[in-house]
Amino acid sequence: xxxxxxxxxxxxxxxxxxxxxxxxxxxxxxxxxxxxxxxxxxxxxxxxxxxxxxxxxxxxxxxxxxxxxxxxxxxxxxxxxxxxxxxxxxxxxxxxxxxxxxxxxxxxxxxxxxxxxxxxxxxxxxxxxxxxxxxxxxxxxxxxxxxxxxxxxxxxxxxxxxxxxxxxxxxxxxxxxxxxxxxxxxxxxxxxxxxxxxxxxxxxxxxxxxxxxxxxxxxxxxxxxxxxxxxxxxxxxxxxxxxxxxxxxxxxxxxxxxxxxxxxxxxxxxxxxxxxxxxxxxxxxxxxxxxxxxxxxxxxxxxxxxxxxxxxxxxxxxxxxxxxxxxxxxxxxxxxxxxxxxxxxxxxxxxxxxxxxxxxxxxxxxxxxxxxxxxxxxxxxxxxxxxxxxxxxxxxxxxxxxxxxxxxxxxxxxxxxxxxxxxxxxxxxxxxx
Amino acid sequence: xxxxxxxxxxxxxxxxxxxxxxxxxxxxxxxxxxxxxxxxxxxxxxxxxxxxxxxxxxxxxxxxxxxxxxxxxxxxxxxxxxxxxxxxxxxxxxxxxxxxxxxxxxxxxxxxxxxxxxxxxxxxxxxxxxxxxxxxxxxxxxxxxxxxxxxxxxxxxxxxxxxxxxxxxxxxxxxxxxxxxxxxxxxxxxxxxxxxxxxxxxxxxxxxxxxxxxxxxxxxxxxxxxxxxxxxxxxxxxxxxxxxxxxxxxxxxxxxxxxxxxxxxxxxxxxxxxxxxxxxxxxxxxxxxxxxxxxxxxxxxxxxxxxxxxxxxxxxxxxxxxxxxxxxxxxxxxxxxxxxxxxxxxxxxxxxxxxxxxxxxxxxxxxxxxxxxxxxxxxxxxxxxxxxxxxxxxxxxxxxxxxxxxxxxxxxxxxxxxxxxxxxxxxxxxxxx
Numbered sequence: 001x002x003x004x005x006x007x008x009x010x011x012x013x014x015x016x017x018x019x020x021x022x023x024x025x026x027x028x029x030x031x032x033x034x035x036x037x038x039x040x041x042x043x044x045x046x047x048x049x050x051x052x053x054x055x056x057x058x059x060x061x062x063x064x065x066x067x068x069x070x071x072x073x074x075x076x077x078x079x080x081x082x083x084x085x086x087x088x089x090x091x092x093x094x095x096x097x098x099x100x101x102x103x104x105x106x107x108x109x110x111x112x113x114x115x116x117x118x119x120x121x122x123x124x125x126x127x128x129x130x131x132x133x134x135x136x137x138x139x140x141x142x143x144x145x146x147x148x149x150x151x152x153x154x155x156x157x158x159x160x161x162x163x164x165x166x167x168x169x170x171x172x173x174x175x176x177x178x179x180x181x182x183x184x185x186x187x188x189x190x191x192x193x194x195x196x197x198x199x200x201x202x203x204x205x206x207x208x209x210x211x212x213x214x215x216x217x218x219x220x221x222x223x224x225x226x227x228x229x230x231x232x233x234x235x236x237x238x239x240x241x242x243x244x245x246x247x248x249x250x251x252x253x254x255x256x257x258x259x260x261x262x263x264x265x266x267x268x269x270x271x272x273x274x275x276x277x278x279x280x281x282x283x284x285x286x287x288x289x290x291x292x293x294x295x296x297x298x299x300x301x302x303x304x305x306x307x308x309x310x311x312x313x314x315x316x317x318x319x320x321x322x323x324x325x326x327x328x329x330x331x332x333x334x335x336x337x338x339x340x341x342x343x344x345x346x347x348x349x350x351x352x353x354x355x356x357x358x359x360x361x362x363x364x365x366x367x368x369x370x371x372x373x374x375x376x377x378x379x380x381x382x383x384x385x386x387x388x389x390x391x392x393x394x395x396x397x398x399x400x401x402x403x404x405x406x407x408x409x410x411x412x413x414x415x416x417x418x419x420x421x422x423x424x425x426x427x428x429x430x431x432x433x
Numbered sequence: 434x435x436x437x438x439x440x441x442x443x444x445x446x447x448x449x450x451x452x453x454x455x456x457x458x459x460x461x462x463x464x465x466x467x468x469x470x471x472x473x474x475x476x477x478x479x480x481x482x483x484x485x486x487x488x489x490x491x492x493x494x495x496x497x498x499x500x501x502x503x504x505x506x507x508x509x510x511x512x513x514x515x516x517x518x519x520x521x522x523x524x525x526x527x528x529x530x531x532x533x534x535x536x537x538x539x540x541x542x543x544x545x546x547x548x549x550x551x552x553x554x555x556x557x558x559x560x561x562x563x564x565x566x567x568x569x570x571x572x573x574x575x576x577x578x579x580x581x582x583x584x585x586x587x588x589x590x591x592x593x594x595x596x597x598x599x600x601x602x603x604x605x606x607x608x609x610x611x612x613x614x615x616x617x618x619x620x621x622x623x624x625x626x627x628x629x630x631x632x633x634x635x636x637x638x639x640x641x642x643x644x645x646x647x648x649x650x651x652x653x654x655x656x657x658x659x660x661x662x663x664x665x666x667x668x669x670x671x672x673x674x675x676x677x678x679x680x681x682x683x684x685x686x687x688x689x690x691x692x693x694x695x696x697x698x699x700x701x702x703x704x705x706x707x708x709x710x711x712x713x714x715x716x717x718x719x720x721x722x723x724x725x726x727x728x729x730x731x732x733x734x735x736x737x738x739x740x741x742x743x744x745x746x747x748x749x750x751x752x753x754x755x756x757x758x759x760x761x762x763x764x765x766x767x768x769x770x771x772x773x774x775x776x777x778x779x780x781x782x783x784x785x786x787x788x789x790x791x792x793x794x795x796x797x798x799x800x801x802x803x804x805x806x807x808x809x810x811x812x813x814x815x816x817x818x819x820x821x822x823x824x825x826x827x828x829x830x831x832x833x834x835x836x837x838x839x840x841x842x843x844x845x846x847x848x849x850x851x852x853x854x855x856x857x858x859x860x861x862x863x864x865x866x
Contacts, residue, residue: 086738100536110737194734196633203627227730228763297660301627304543305519330661 008033013075013163013217017116020064020074027074031060031118034076038161044142046135047156049081050088051121060118069116071220071230078156078165080149081122082129083109084197092199093125093134093149096310106197108166108208108225115224120162123152126373128303129168129201132315133373138180140401144366147177148373150211154181157211158402164212164221170201170295172362172379174209175391175406180366180374182393182402184425186210186218187379188414190386193225202298204337205291205383215422218390222414232422239272240355240420242407246277247359248285249377254364256403260395261360264405264428268358271427275358280350287343288377290336291384297333300325340384344411347385351410356420361391361406365399382408388417394428441466446508446596446650450549453507460507464493464551467509471594477575479568480589482514483521484554493551502549504653504663511589511598513582514555515562516542517630525632526558526567526582529743539630541599541641541658548657553595556585559806561736562601562634565748566806571613573834577799580610581806583644587614590644597645597654603634603728605795605812607642608824608839613799613807615826615835617858619643619651620812621847623819626658635731637770638724638816648855651823655847665855672705673788673853675840679710680792681718682810687797689836693828694793697838697861701791704860708791713783720776721810723769724817730766733758773817777844780818784843789853794824794839798832815841821850827861 004015008030011019016030035053042048056076063074084090084102091097105113113119124134126149136151138144139159146155150167154177157165167174169187178185186209193208200206208225212218216232223230244265246253253261269275300307300322306314307322314322351357360378367374382389391404407424409417437448441463444452449463468486475481489509496507517523517535524530538546546552557567559582569584571577572592579588583600587610590598600607602620611618619642626641633639641658645651649665656663677698679686686694702708733740733755739747740755747755784790793811800807815822824837840857842850 086742097536102536103530103533104738104742107734107737110741111734114737114741191636194633194636194731196636196735197738200627200629203624203629226763227734227759227766298627301540301544301660302629304540304547305537305630308543308547309519309537326660330659333660 009037009160011163012214013072013212013220016075016163017071017073021068027060027063027118028057030074031056031076031120034120034162037159041159041161045137045139045155045159047123047152047159047161049091049093049122049124049134049152052088055087056118056120063116063118069114071115071224072112073116075117076120076162077112077117078120078123078153078162079109080153080165080167081125082168082199083166085109085119085122088122090122093127094313096306096313102197104197107194109197111225123156123165125149126151127315127318128199129170129173130299130318130321131373132317133370135370137370138366140182141366144368145180145370145373147180147366149173150177151373153211154178154183154185157183157213164210164217167209167211168198169207169209169379169383170205171383172376174211175361175379175389176374176376178211179361179391179404180402184212184215184218184390184392186222186390186418187383187388188222189388189412192414200302202295203302204294204298207383215418215425219418222418234419236419236423239274240423241274241353242268242356242358243276243278243351243354244358245280247378247381248280248282249288249381250360252363252375252377253360256364256397257360257362260403260405261358264358264394267428268424278350284343286339287384288381290339291380293328293332293336294340294384296321296325297328298325344385347387347411355410356417357408359406359408361404365397365401365403378406387411388414390417390421392421392425392428394425442470442593444596445647446505446645446653449508449596450504450506454501460493460496460551461490463507464489464509464553467553467595470592474592474594478570478572478588478592480556480585480592480594482524482526482555482557482567482585485521488520489551489553496549496551502547504548504657505545506549507551508549509551509553509595510545511553511556511586511595512542513586513598513600514558515601515632516599518542518552518555521555523555526560527746529739529746535630537630540627542630544658556589556598558582559584560748560751561632562603562606563732563751563754564806565750566803568803570803571799573615574799577801578613578803578806580613580799582606583610584806586644587611587616587618590646591616597643597650600642600644601631602640602642602812602816603638604816605809607644608794608812608822609807609809611644612794612824612837613835617645617648617651617823617825619655619823619851620816620821621655622821622845625847633735635728636735637727637731640816648851648858652851655851667852669852669856672707673856674707674786675701675789675791676709676711676784676787677791678713680811680814681713681715682721682814683793685796685808685810686793689797689830690793690795693836693838694791697791697827700861701857711783717776719772720817721814723772724813726761726765726769727773727817729754729758730761731758777818780820780844788843789850790841792839792841794837798830798834798836811839820844821847823850823854825854825858825861827858
């Protein structure tokens with residue numbers, strides 16, 4: 001094993017697990033390093049909704065004094081504050097849930113714990129994983145949004161407070177903050193990771209995802225959460241076949257996103273990938289519109305209790321969505337679901353023999369201000385199509401702000417997308433448009 | 434309005450709502466009538482996990498003194514004890530959850546409340562909506578199982594304790610108890626009713642369903658829970674086209690089920706329905722096997738917290754399923770999901786132009802004893818196929834035990850199935866094999 005001199009809080013989940021297993025350092029030391037970073041930076045970043053350092057250290061010490069628990073033994077992780085945790089509040093980014101203490105862990109938290117992870121704390125979520133932001137700032141420029149709704153998870157991973165964190169995506173809530181914060185954001189195929197114990201936002205869209213600083217860590221967490229023995233994403237024997245696709249939403253792309261994609265396309269081609277350009281048929285445009293209908297109607301259902309009992313404590317932004325959902329005729333909702341289903345059925349034709357699509361992730365770098373988490377359209381589109389997607393921190397603006405690209409995997413081929421992403425990130429690391 | 438002299442507890446939800454709206458009686462009187470029936474019979478039937486008569490009466494009085502709330506104004510309903518309720522314990526049929534008080538109502542409960550329903554109490558569920566039974570007895574013969582897992586909901590509706598109740602189906606947990614107890618059990622297409630706030634059992638199978646004494650009441654609750662303005666199922670202008678299908682599991686059918694189906698087929702044909710017989714291709718048989726794999730793996734995930742923290746309080750029956758799920762390789766789970774998906778894609782070919790399939794619901798009448806809730810295979814098969822299904826209380830054995838038939842609707846055609854069911858039940862009511 002090579003000796004690393006990187007501070008523990010900057011190491012990957014794999015490096016931490018390996019170091020603890022080898023006796024190079026303890027889970028307690030890894031946890032202390034993350035807590036020290038948080039202590040130094042949390043005043044500026046505000047990534048955490050709940051943190052109990054003594055409890056986390058005590059869990060780490062218990063792991064240090066016990067037998068190996070699993071592939072994440074001693075690794076600190078952050079949990080978006082819409083996943084139930086039995087030993088910490090779960091507040092959903094809403095005053096309605098202040099002090100809420102669930103009875104049991106959500107599936108994802110229980111699985112991480114069973115694999116030996118130290119649940120470091122709960123990260124800030126936009127209100128009910130929607131568009132009304134919490135206080136988190138972007139680590140690359142605290143005057144800018146970190147994106148949302150997995151705001152705290154993205155900021156904490158980007159700021160080296162924790163190597164990996166859980167997020168969820170209903171529109172663009174994993175990939176957008178990852179892109180804005182300069183980390184990897186992976187959303188597997190729809191519902192690949194059990195949603196038990198998660199506060200649902202929109203049932204046919206919600207997907208559990210992972211924020212990490214490299215593809216291998218995202219794959220590690222994904223493997224644990226899908227009950228697999230973790231294995232690094234396969235090294236591709238041959239370069240992938242990638243289709244560059246401007247999508248039907250290209251007019252929303254700003255110069256830095258256009259430059260990032262053009263440059264990625266060129267470099268990947270030069271590295272041996274077959275990069276063709278494909279057009280997306282215009283009828284896919286309906287998915288963008290219909291996803292908003294599905295989102296509004298399903299959110300109105302998952303929020304029925306809060307709507308009837310705590311309406312005054314719901315933000316205006318969310319109340320507007322819920323009102324729209326409640327006013328939508330059932331037939332329009334069914335038609336919207338059908339549009340999404342039909343578009344999914346056309347995906348094999350769009351992909352052809354390609355391994356992945358290279359598409360925009362965000363319009364551009366993180367917008368100024370903390371009041372708006374950014375446009376989710378480039379991500380929501382694919383979320384509604386249920387395909388796996390990943391953003392890679394490949395590019396920066398001249399001002400040093402991250403701009404991620406997005407790779408879209410073939411339907412249900414999560415592992416295939418991770419392999420393409422690993423290949424791609426290795427070729428583009430450190431790119432500047 | 435015709436004046437009914439039926440005791441209030443024997444009336445349908447529609448009759449109660451209409452009577453309360455017309456001022457013929459109050460919500461309090463309707464609630465009192467249901468509570469009096471429970472008082473008289475609960476010692477023998479044990480349908481209720483939690484009941485607070487004073488709280489229910491107080492809610493009914495509040496409705497009586499307020500404006501009309503909706504289509505269920507003043508109607509008492511029963512709720513399977515795996516739906517979260519903010520004002521009553523939710524115990525999942527497990528000692529692990531003794532005294533558990535959720536923060537918020539589940540979607541279905543919130544929606545019923547918003548429509549004016551009186552949530553009468555929580556009905557007994559088999560442990561975590563699985564196979565380990567609670568104490569409920571069959572109202573037609575207390576020495577026999579009521580079926581499960583929605584045991585209390587089926588028994589309470591059958592015994593005139595409440596006109597309608599909520600259930601859930603992962604294998605056969607709505608239709609089996611309905612068939613054994615002689616009531617209507619309706620499982621819409623997969624996830625038609627939002628599952629927010631429900632303790633998930635198996636995420637790609639769980640579906641919220643309704644137990645009622647007629648098809649119109651099932652349709653009423655379905656409409657409320659899917660955000661529609663309630664309307665009686667369309668009167669069919671023409672008799673339906675029905676395919677009699679023995680399915681690939683026919684060898685499990687006992688004489689009373691065979692007689693019920695043969696007789697139903699004959700009578701429906703005599704009433705003008707086009708009743709053809711179709712064979713189910715043998716490759717559908719894989720669905721029965723693969724559903725068990727999906728069920729085991731997904732239950733192991735939704736039960737991750739309980740497995741790690743309360744293993745000793747899990748029944749042997751459930752522990753066996755969870756152990757099987759934990760031991761199943763990820764590839765086998767993915768293959769099982771794929772088998773179910775492929776079978777779903779073949780359904781249009783199976784249905785052809787038929788409006789519904791007539792198939793067995795249960796092997797036979799409710800088995801003796803309260804230790805086993807019966808074989809779910811005839812229902813679990815269709816649950817895995819995500820189609821809407823309904824059982825109708827059309828037949829009885831010579832001993833007077835109910836034996837329901839099952840109608841299977843075309844993919845996603847919930848309303849179409851309800852219309853066929855209404856037509857069918859009207860023609861078969863009172864049949865005896």
